[in-house]
Amino acid sequence: MNFNTLLKKLMNKSDSKDIAKKRLKFALLTDKLEIKTDTLGNLQKDLVEVISRYFEIDNESIKIDIQRSEECSALIFNTPIISAHRQMGIPAA
Amino acid sequence: MDGKVIVVTSGKGGVGKTTISASLGAALAMQGKRVAVVDMDIGLRNLDVVMGLENRIVFNIVDIIKGRCKIKQAAIKDRRIDNLFLIPASQSDDKDAIKPENMIWLTNRLRKEFDVTLLDCPAGIEQGFKNSIAAADEAVVVCTPEVSAVRDADRIIGLLYAQSITPKLIVNRIVPEMVKSGNMLSHEDVVEVLSIDLIGLIEMDDRVVVSTNTGTPLVLQEESKAGMALKRIALRLDGHPDLPIENPMDKKSFWKKLGSKFNRKN
Numbered sequence: 001m002n003f004n005t006l007l008k009k010l011m012n013k014s015d016s017k018d019i020a021k022k023r024l025k026f027a028l029l030t031d032k033l034e035i036k037t038d039t040l041g042n043l044q045k046d047l048v049e050v051i052s053r054y055f056e057i058d059n060e061s062i063k064i065d066i067q068r069s070e071e072c073s074a075l076i077f078n079t080p081i082i083s084a085h086r087q088m089g090i091p092a093a
Numbered sequence: 094m095d096g097k098v099i100v101v102t103s104g105k106g107g108v109g110k111t112t113i114s115a116s117l118g119a120a121l122a123m124q125g126k127r128v129a130v131v132d133m134d135i136g137l138r139n140l141d142v143v144m145g146l147e148n149r150i151v152f153n154i155v156d157i158i159k160g161r162c163k164i165k166q167a168a169i170k171d172r173r174i175d176n177l178f179l180i181p182a183s184q185s186d187d188k189d190a191i192k193p194e195n196m197i198w199l200t201n202r203l204r205k206e207f208d209v210t211l212l213d214c215p216a217g218i219e220q221g222f223k224n225s226i227a228a229a230d231e232a233v234v235v236c237t238p239e240v241s242a243v244r245d246a247d248r249i250i251g252l253l254y255a256q257s258i259t260p261k262l263i264v265n266r267i268v269p270e271m272v273k274s275g276n277m278l279s280h281e282d283v284v285e286v287l288s289i290d291l292i293g294l295i296e297m298d299d300r301v302v303v304s305t306n307t308g309t310p311l312v313l314q315e316e317s318k319a320g321m322a323l324k325r326i327a328l329r330l331d332g333h334p335d336l337p338i339e340n341p342m343d344k345k346s347f348w349k350k351l352g353s354k355f356n357r358k359n
Binding site for chain 1: 239240243244247248272274275276277278279282286
């Protein structure tokens, strides 16, 4: 350790390369979570199709979203149920 | 036996792909291989000037693919280095003049003629990139120790894996003094973030500019640190995968120590 790095350590200043590495790791993480614009729309269509086999749902009030926090990313799907189909449990072939 | 096709790619522009392609091509040819270096940047060619062969272009890669000439007619022979050939890009055609299947066709023919075909991939992940990786057996990813270059390299590496290619990494333009002072990512940092195998480390070298100015191969300059590093990378690419990777950081401290010793004596 030379004098400059010792001085930096004492003044509690982090090297710019450490900042670079931290920013890089975060950027790569969020990059990997990014999805194409039509992915959510396609997913919603598929989900509605499956759920509609069991429940009557209101297509208008469905909400689908990805929520991100520092620790994790969550897929939130929210739909009010109007009624359950009576033939539930006997899925169509 | 068929030759192999290696793509040199990076994602980000301006990190040294073309210089590295030209130098690796020259080094491999000097090691006795028959080498074709192909400029994949349709509409924005530059490999020809870096190799100093710009005055000798007659036909280009699009001409070959459209059947307007034979491969032999388009391949320019380097007069300074035996067995080194350049297939230039077209400057007037559109980026989508070539499709991945055309490249597979072309490289299958090049494999018969050349021991190594190096594809100098354009920046970006569009048509030129897709064309380049469609035909490649191996890949070298070039990256500088900067946030933007490493991020793009990560994206490229993902796309290469999707093509079942496991790339090797070159960290280019390392400035040992800056790494030492903590103001530049070290190659260890870059390797840790990208988690792929290294194939070489290249120190920042002013001679690269001089060599590009004059169009003379960098690997012919014995004093060029970058040139020597590239020669060793060429050896690793071709039959000597275990040749140790020289760390510019070590070299620097060695010369500094030597320098200070001389100073003391005087």
